Amino acid sequence: MTDQPPVRAGLIGCGSISSSHLKTYKTCGIELAALCDRDISRAEAQRDEFGAPETPIFDDHRELLQLPDIDFVTVATPVAAHVPITVDALRAGKHVACEKPSALTVQENQQVVREARLAGKKVIFFSSRMRWGMATMAREYINNGELGEIYRVDVQYWRRRGRPGIDIIPDAHWFLDMERAGGGVIMDMGQYFMDLVMDLVGWPDITSVYGATFRGHDYDLPADVRFDVEEHCTFLAHTDGPLTFSFDMAWIAHHEAKNCISILGTEGGIRLGGGEPFTFYQDKGAPWRWVDTTSSWKDRVGGGEHAYREFIQAVRGDDTGVGTTPEQALKLTALTQMAFLSAAENRVVTPADLGAL
Numbered sequence: 112m113t114d115q116p117p118v119r120a121g122l123i124g125c126g127s128i129s130s131s132h133l134k135t136y137k138t139c140g141i142e143l144a145a146l147c148d149r150d151i152s153r154a155e156a157q158r159d160e161f162g163a164p165e166t167p168i169f170d171d172h173r174e175l176l177q178l179p180d181i182d183f184v185t186v187a188t189p190v191a192a193h194v195p196i197t198v199d200a201l202r203a204g205k206h207v208a209c210e211k212p213s214a215l216t217v218q219e220n221q222q223v224v225r226e227a228r229l230a231g232k233k234v235i236f237f238s239s240r241m242r243w244g245m246a247t248m249a250r251e252y253i254n255n256g257e258l259g260e261i262y263r264v265d266v267q268y269w270r271r272r273g274r275p276g277i278d279i280i281p282d283a284h285w286f287l288d289m290e291r292a293g294g295g296v297i298m299d300m301g302q303y304f305m306d307l308v309m310d311l312v313g314w315p316d317i318t319s320v321y322g323a324t325f326r327g328h329d330y331d332l333p334a335d336v337r338f339d340v341e342e343h344c345t346f347l348a349h350t351d352g353p354l355t356f357s358f359d360m361a362w363i364a365h366h367e368a369k370n371c372i373s374i375l376g377t378e379g380g381i382r383l384g385g386g387e388p389f390t391f392y393q394d395k396g397a398p399w400r401w402v403d404t405t406s407s408w409k410d411r412v413g414g415g416e417h418a419y420r421e422f423i424q425a426v427r428g429d430d431t432g433v434g435t436t437p438e439q440a441l442k443l444t445a446l447t448q449m450a451f452l453s454a455a456e457n458r459v460v461t462p463a464d465l466g467a468l
């Protein structure tokens with residue numbers, strides 16, 4: 112318990128994910144100060160469920176930002192609005208907890224880096240949601256040096272049927288629209304996996320990327336719905352050391368679902384994910400004495416709650432440097448953009464292809 116007054120927040124974007132944010136506000140003792148959605152009926156619905164009758168609601172985030180007694184805002188809109196709202200919030204003197212992915216482009220992400228520094232306010236992105244749970248165990252093994260030199264990270268995440276806007280959350284058509292979402296599976300689920308593995312291995316510089324994307328499965332959508340993002344994305348990324356990453360991510364596949372992160376080092380390896388037990392693989396001396404340590408430990412606290420708890424601490428002035436920062440998000444955005452450019456031009460792409468980073 113703390114004697115400090117509760118942190119007060121405004122939530123902008125009252126769609127599917129907003130209920131989860133509002134539930135976490137309650138768990139973490141965050142006071143709901145105001146709600147905003149372009150579609151005011153959505154803000155009303157969330158006020159009725161989570162707020163008090165007098166909780167102010169707005170259909171324009173700039174009005175919400177004028178309220179003086181708000182410490183931070185949560186941004187839970189489609190991606191295209193993340194940076195414009197984040198920048199307005201920073202200029203209004205608010206901290207920001209923004210949904211993932213951070214931005215549509217590297218240039219947009221750079222703007223957040225600049226504006227956060229200018230405002231002296233904290234910004235986090237929720238791509239950090241997977242950094243807890245079993246990842247905590249992986250981090251301990253890595254930090255204790257038990258993997259030796261890490262040289263490979265492989266991520267496989269396939270859904271059998273899981274295109275947002277088609278197969279799941281069918282009303283959210285914006286997920287399918289490049290202009291509003293910035294991409295498909297890599298912008299949606301890819302951000303979590305990229306954040307997690309980059310964080311585990313210390314955010315190395317990426318030196319080149321070679322990738323491919325695919326869209327071509329059947330769908331049934333109204334004629335006016337734009338669907339121009341990828342359903343499947345595969346890429347290999349080199350770092351400035353021996354470490355390489357491979358990512359293979361699909362919203363839809365005629366195959367069983369996959370969810371597996373493998374991290375290989377010269378002394379040991381780790382497997383995470385997919386509801387399987389965490390496993391640390393090691394050879395304890397010749398000839399081939401395998402010692403596989405598994406743990407079925409489950410973290411009952413969700414990643415969103417962990418992120419908010421650390422964010423509140425930062426808002427109160429004790430910033431331990433956690434959460435996907437604008438600088439880290441910029442690395443994820445650059446990696447994403449390199450994968451897209453490589454796929455579009457069928458060639459190896461380097462950071463120089465994106466302009467100044």
Ligand SMILES: NC(=O)c1ccc[n+]([C@@H]2O[C@H](COP(=O)([O-])OP(=O)(O)OC[C@H]3O[C@@H](n4cnc5c(N)ncnc54)[C@H](O)[C@@H]3O)[C@@H](O)[C@H]2O)c1
Pocket residue numbers: 123124125126127128129147148149150153170172187188189190192210211212280283285299
């Ligand atoms: N749905 C999920 O399961 C999920 C999970 C994790 C993260 N996210 C992320 O959360 C964000 C929102 O996703 P969602 O699924 O809730 O989308 P959604 O379409 O259900 O809701 C988005 C809401 O934002 C509102 N909105 C759009 N532009 C606005 C603006 N300029 N100002 C105020 N309101 C505006 C819309 O009217 C809508 O109510 C996305 O970045 C998404 O990647 C979603």
